[in-house]
Amino acid sequence: MRILVQKYGGTSVAGLDRMKQVEARVKKGLAEGFKVVVVLSAMSGETNRLLGLARQWSANPDLSECDALVTTGEQVSVTLFAMLLKDAGIKCRSVMGFQIPILTNNNYGRARILEIDNAKLLDMLNEFDVLVVAGFQGVSCHGRLTTLGRGGSDTTGVALAAALSADVCEIYTDVKGVYTTDPNMCSTARKLDRISYDEMLEFSSMGAKVLQIRSVEFAKKYNVPVRVRSTFCDDPGTLVTQEDELMEDVLVSGIAYDKDQCRITVFNVMDCPGVAAAIFSPISDAGILVDMIVQNTSRDGRTDMTFTVSRTNLEKTLEILSRDNKDIGAVEVQHDLNVCKVSVIGVGMRNHSGVASMMFTCLRNENINILMISTSEIKITCLIEEKYLELAVRALHDAFGLDRAGGDRVC
Amino acid sequence: MRILVQKYGGTSVAGLDRMKQVEARVKKGLAEGFKVVVVLSAMSGETNRLLGLARQWSANPDLSECDALVTTGEQVSVTLFAMLLKDAGIKCRSVMGFQIPILTNNNYGRARILEIDNAKLLDMLNEFDVLVVAGFQGVSCHGRLTTLGRGGSDTTGVALAAALSADVCEIYTDVKGVYTTDPNMCSTARKLDRISYDEMLEFSSMGAKVLQIRSVEFAKKYNVPVRVRSTFCDDPGTLVTQEDELMEDVLVSGIAYDKDQCRITVFNVMDCPGVAAAIFSPISDAGILVDMIVQNTSRDGRTDMTFTVSRTNLEKTLEILSRDNKDIGAVEVQHDLNVCKVSVIGVGMRNHSGVASMMFTCLRNENINILMISTSEIKITCLIEEKYLELAVRALHDAFGLDRAGGDRVC
Known part of the structure; x- marks a missing residue:
């Protein structure tokens, strides 16, 4: 059957x-x-x-x-x-x-x-x-x-x-399928014919609405070929499937972004074992997902801890931090809502270096300041000021040659 | 519990x-x-x-x-x-x-x-x-x-x-409960404190919306006391329960009516064994409920058969009759939509005669012609012209003393 x-x-x-x-x-x-x-x-x-x-x-x-x-x-x-x-x-x-x-x-x-x-x-x-x-x-x-x-x-x-x-x-x-980036933000965005489960997971985790993240996890686990396509036209859409060599030849598959972010900095926490757990455990216990985390180098036995949460969780997070202030010895908490994440995603990164520096160079050329950086095996994410988002997406899309079929080949 | x-x-x-x-x-x-x-x-x-x-x-x-x-x-x-x-x-x-x-x-x-x-x-x-x-x-x-x-x-x-x-x-x-008749039709209608399952069944079968007929059958079968009452006031309502002596002392509990009726007459059918089955089996097979049936005395080996169905089933019934005309030897089918049923209901009838004659006398006094009659153990039903319905209900309600608590005692 x-x-x-x-x-x-x-x-x-x-x-x-x-x-x-x-x-x-x-x-x-x-x-x-x-x-x-x-x-x-x-x-x-x-x-x-x-x-x-x-x-x-x-x-x-x-x-x-x-x-x-x-x-x-x-x-x-x-x-x-x-x-x-x-x-x-x-x-x-x-x-x-x-x-x-x-x-x-x-x-x-x-x-x-x-x-x-x-x-x-x-x-x-x-x-x-x-x-x-x-x-x-x-x-x-x-x-x-x-x-x-x-x-x-x-x-x-x-x-x-x-x-x-x-x-x-x-x-x-x-929509017709999965795009190299949001077509509403970048007119040269191009529909992908194929994308790997891992790349799709990264796109979904960045808030791309095209597939629920759990469905991609499921598809990957059971190796189910998934075809994303439009009800209203005959385009074959995008096939989400296992990674293969052709995919790895492409350095970057797409640019994703997430505007539902805010940055929280806890200043002057004691720099001693257990302080990160003391800050993040109660937040995690409240069901809040902490995304990027950066800890500065310590000065005088004190350090600053910066992290991001989704905007809906800001109030709750601040409440938890003020409640647990004494345990972590923090004297000040600041937050910033005018931030967003932009990421370059591609399984090609696994085998090829240079993607990070290409990304940083591109942003520098546009005079966009990087507030935080985080990396995974197939994704590099920068937190930037929200007002630069569109500029950043377009510049990165261009820099990685995503408007051209096949994208930028390995350097 | x-x-x-x-x-x-x-x-x-x-x-x-x-x-x-x-x-x-x-x-x-x-x-x-x-x-x-x-x-x-x-x-x-x-x-x-x-x-x-x-x-x-x-x-x-x-x-x-x-x-x-x-x-x-x-x-x-x-x-x-x-x-x-x-x-x-x-x-x-x-x-x-x-x-x-x-x-x-x-x-x-x-x-x-x-x-x-x-x-x-x-x-x-x-x-x-x-x-x-x-x-x-x-x-x-x-x-x-x-x-x-x-x-x-x-x-x-x-x-x-x-x-x-x-x-x-x-x-x-x-509504507050079960009434002696429809209060919208008869201003002296009175709420009953108690009613037997059998009486309630007859009321429901006459199209009284207060309880689905199957629920009453269920209640009777398993002897479940049912109390019909209003959400919006504190009146204790009407208890639907097993018949008892007090109920039997009341000759008639209420007057019900049904406007969803039409009368069909099949003229000149052959008066021989099996003719009723020939007429009614295909109607019943079509899921149509035939209610009152009257067969006239035969003349010259021919007779007329009159019965009622609900108005929604009229068209279907006529179609079946015209299809099966030859088997029954009928030469003419007539129907009349301007009819309705009016019934007096009461478990007291089981033990006491005189209810039918009281009903017929009452209708005669109002010059209402009776088109058909059918009886059950606790109900007498007359088919009358629809235009007399309200008059008939009021006159019967009055004749059986239903405006007075306890109703008319046994003669």
């Missing part, structure tokens, strides 16, 4: 006209001899509408009830679409997460998939040509409804593709 | 203000030492909104998908209400039909409950003080979502009360 998984996002299921386009894609899959598993999100705006209702009803909506509430969004999408397909004579049925079941932990609001038993799915695929599966949702081992977090339908699609050993998981969205 | 089941209809859950009133009732139940099982309908208009969506998407919406679609209405009600109760510090959770499970057959759109295993419910009641259960929905033995038909939340409430041996099942609605 050859199986094709197709996931469609909220803009693709926003109304009857668009669903007709989705129907045509499903039929194409059938005509090519596939059984098709269609994963749908809620219609655009529906999840927000439901969460808005929850906030009207409760000052602090219970997470487990919120999950059971918002799963109705996908339930409406899949039942309506199944009706449409049945009218077209296609043997199909809707499938909710709990009917498979997609078993998750009970971390409501951002549950993780524990297990998908494919036996029942394969039974259904023997009986039906198309399964229309509600994305984003699962069920805990106690039978409570759960959701996989924003963008979780991507993960549903990839997880089902993995469980069913599908030929490919197609992620349909309103 | 003392358990109270409370079912609230669509008007009771229509918005936050009203749900606050429901919250107050739930708290009252808790204060009296009960564990409370709250059964909710979808918010007013929500089921119709969802069915409207289905009709937009499909010319002939698939019934199984429709069921999975409309169950989201109750899911939204129960999750929002559970949030509200949790904010008030009450230990509670939402429960969907499939989570209990409420096992039904797969007759989508009007499924029947097959089984409710109370073990899981009792477990939940040990952990939580209040369960907020989605009404109207169940799950088939194949795991597909089903609904119990319009008004099915009443049945959910009564079935849960039966499964849990609850003290009482309270059905909250927007």
